[in-house]
Amino acid sequence: MTTARSWWRRGDNLRAEAQAAKDAAAQAFYELDTGQRELEISVETISAVDDSPEARRALSGLRALNERIDQVSGAYIAAVDAHDLDRDELDHAAATRARTELTRAKDDLDKARTELERFSTTLGPLLSKAETQLARLTPAVERAKQSLLAASNALDAVRAAGLKADDLAARLAALAPELTRLNDGAHKHGVQETLRRADEVRRTAEAVRAEAERLPQQAQEIDKRLVSLRTRVQALATRAEGVAPVLSELRRRYSVACWQDLQQVPDQAAQAVRQAEDALADARRARADQRWADATAKLATVRSLMDDVDGAVGAAGDRLRRLNEVAKDPKAEVERTRFVIRDAQRLAMQGRVTPEPRHARPLDEAVARLDRALAGLEGRHPDYWAFLTETAAVRETANRVVANIREDRAAGR
CATH class of the missing domain: 1.10.287 (Helix Hairpins)
Incomplete structure (x- = not known):
């Protein structure tokens, strides 16, 4: 009697151990399945936004990992199906096989989950980038639609004021197909393309709105300029006469x-x-x-x-x-020019016993040119304009020498 009771208890323990192995495998299967679904969502998120080689490698890696997960999941399901732990006639050998196979299935599921978690970790940067772009999507589309509405309202206000804005209306109407594509959603045109389109629509609509809002002021400015220039034309016509x-x-x-x-x-x-x-x-x-x-x-x-x-x-x-002026007093022009030359000469001699030849030579030539210009006024019909032109050129030469001297000294030469 004692021996029979011992065998019964041992069989019951084996059944319990097999059931514990089954429960542990079920938990491992659940955790792996949950992790797999989350990983697939992550890869789908990345693929929707990113078409880079890294993203394509992530998709390829997921396929390979799914094949591995399908294998261990299939082995687990086969092990569960192969062993009915609730049947009364479950013997010692069957319970032992069930426990062994289910434990092995659980270990394989755990290994697959570890591999899955390791793979998920490598996707972190890609996923973060993709989520950032997706987070921009809805606000970007909404901003584009709000900009379109604002442009339309500005255009209506301009027309109500009696101003035509046909070119602006045409530019706004050209955005209608783009708005339709925005409404189609990113699932049809892609996140990147939708973001680009939303930004383009927003910028174009804002430009139309800004131009429409400026139109009344632009009309007023044109009206003022018409009056002002008409007055100026009349005044200059009188002066021209x-x-x-x-x-x-x-x-x-x-x-x-x-x-x-x-x-x-x-x-x-x-x-x-x-x-x-x-x-x-x-x-x-x-x-x-x-x-x-x-x-x-x-x-x-x-x-x-x-x-x-x-x-x-x-x-x-x-x-x-x-x-x-020069006909009345040519000496005034000469003195003005001599003053400029002397000022340049003083600067050339400053701190020196003799001036630099490259500074002195043009100044000496300037003095000679001025003397010749003054001499040219002798005669019955002097060319005063040539005289004025020459004195202006002489002053320009002297000023150029002054500029060169100052540049040299600033550079320490």
């Missing part, structure tokens, strides 16, 4: 060399004024049609023409004034 009398006086009082380069100024000024008036009319028509870029370009043309007229007209009057 005064060039002929100036030239008449130049011809009467001075030699041909003093004014011959100015004799085309009246015709050139009159032509420039006519061109400016035509460009101004074009600008007004462009403004009326709300062709803002054309209006701005035409106004720039008017301003350029007026600058040319202003310079030419002013040159004639300035020539007469300067010639009158």
